[in-house]
Ligand code: SF4
């Protein structure tokens with residue numbers, strides 16, 4: 001990494017604390033990633049992104065801001081990046097997957113809430129995340145209770161715009177979401193001074209669709225037996241998607257896919273158990289479950305999570321001649337995401353069954369961040385349906401700490417022995 | 420001599436959090452079992468096991484060894500490790516020879532394992548806290564100044580007092596104040612066992628019951644406990660003195676496949 005101290009200073013980063021974070025990440029990354037055998041060449045780009053996570057990309061954000069652009073942070077796959085891009089702002093999905101921030105998060109939040117919420121709050125409170133420090137605004141949503149109330153606290157530290165996400169999927173809820181997108185457009189226009197037009201919105205929709213297609217392509221390749229890429233590597237690509245420059249990300253992911261296309265030609269079945277992970281998001285650098293599973297005799301072949309299929313499935317239509325038409329298209333696509341915050345959420349169960357078949361999985365691991373109630377409750381439904389279909393399911397409820405890794409390993413190992 | 424000409428030994432080594440169990444099979448039957456405390460250091464225990472195997476005339480060169488239990492990685496001379504869940508299931512099936520719901524009360528965790536046609540089809544594990552584990556009984560027995568055996572005998576004579584706390588640390592203070600209040604020891608003992616049984620009941624109702632209930636782990640020889648467990652669950656609980664070796668028996672049986 002280059003010397004970014006000056007830049008970090010100007011971003012008001014707590015340098016001393018930040019140093020501790022910067023020391024820990026490379027160790028964790030090396031341990032988890034660089035010990036894998038036979039990785040695709042094209043993963044080098046993604047290694048580089050991680051190595052420069054607080055450097056090169058932040059510099060890009062800063063330069064963008066120097067040229068009058070804005071940077072907006074998001075936390076949920078419901079927030080339409082298309083609007084942010086249309087106003088010439090950069091969207092960064094904020095990582096909140098590190099144990100490092102939990103302690104600071106717990107200074108202002110109760111302990112018994114989801115680690116993701118504690119981590120992003122802690123990152124802001126401790127001023128150690130340069131992305132947060134770069135953001136002109138963050139966009140929250142009313143998904144789960146933990147997030148909904150955390151925005152009030154975050155608002156003490158930086159401007160927050162909250163989108164009211166409906167909790168059901170009736171026609172009137174889709175109308176509500178359209179209104180929310182309109183309000184978001186107003187907000188972004190006010191922040192950036194740029195108008196959303198049919199042209200720039202169509203362009204950004206197309207760009208995002210390309211990004212979705214690239215990820216879908218990568219996931220389709222994982223359907224091959226065996227998968228030409230480890231679950232860990234694929235997860236990293238999904239995670240990087242949230243903060244990288246979209247165009248460059250698309251190119252690099254397509255490059256990776258090209259390499260994988262070649263690989264699958266002479267891959268022979270390796271007997272590894274094929275696992276689907278379903279559940280809560282895994283924000284960078286949360287690689288805990290994947291690492292445990294793939295150090296055993298198994299490969300993760302897809303994530304039915306927000307750092308997986310929920311991020312890229314379904315494209316936004318570009319049909320229409322007015323901004324309103326395009327807003328309709330956006331609302332329809334986004335309201336098609338099957339998050340457990342909705343009731344009912346039958347679509348998710350259908351997705352899981354469909355993927356189980358398409359990806360030829362031997363078993364499913366239900367990944368539940370501790371204290372995420374919506375997903376935890378939904379486990380019951382998922383488990384019933386999977387039982388009927390004879391698809392083995394294991395629930396793992398955990399946070400970011402390392403303490404329970406041994407126990408999780410035993411469970412996963414027993415699960416693999418069973419299936 | 421050419422390997423394969425002498426009879427092989429099949430050995431299962433189950434290093435649990437409190438006790439370590441070893442089972443040695445020949446082609447036909449169990450030759451012998453060993454039991455020893457695990458102590459602080461699984462590596463030391465595994466060395467000790469090695470020397471007692473040798474003392475017992477076992478030629479490790481002509482043995483297939485599977486290690487299981489929480490210390491399974493601490494056995495460098497094992498050919499393979501398999502989790503205690505699979506091993507317990509195999510062992511219990513060997514002892515009972517029917518479809519089972521195995522309840523294994525270990526030193527640090529409690530497991531419920533469904534075994535159908537000799538294979539694991541489902542399992543649940545409580546490993547987050549000591550409530551409902553062997554450690555809980557041990558601590559409570561200590562507080563009452565009793566051995567585990569005496570505690571379980573006394574419990575049969577007592578009336579249940581409710582111990583409210585699920586957490587072992589708080590339950591201990593509850594027991595201390597019960598003692599201070601002059602509550603009869605047999606009543607407290609009954610309360611202690613009931614608290615574990617309730618925990619198991621909860622796990623079991625979530626997990627679902629298939630076949631016969633079979634108890635493995637260190638508590639299988641405590642007849643009063645088994646009696647109470649059957650009564651509270653409303654189902655007969657089977658077990659055998661050999662059931663504490665279920666994990667090592669299962670390991671030894673699985674060693675035949677390597
Ligand atoms: S799980 Fe739900 S609330 Fe969380 S990021 Fe995904 S869509 Fe948003």
Ligand code: SF4
Nearest residue numbers: 114116144280369372
């Ligand atoms: S994982 Fe669950 S609790 Fe955590 S932020 Fe997402 S929806 Fe909320």
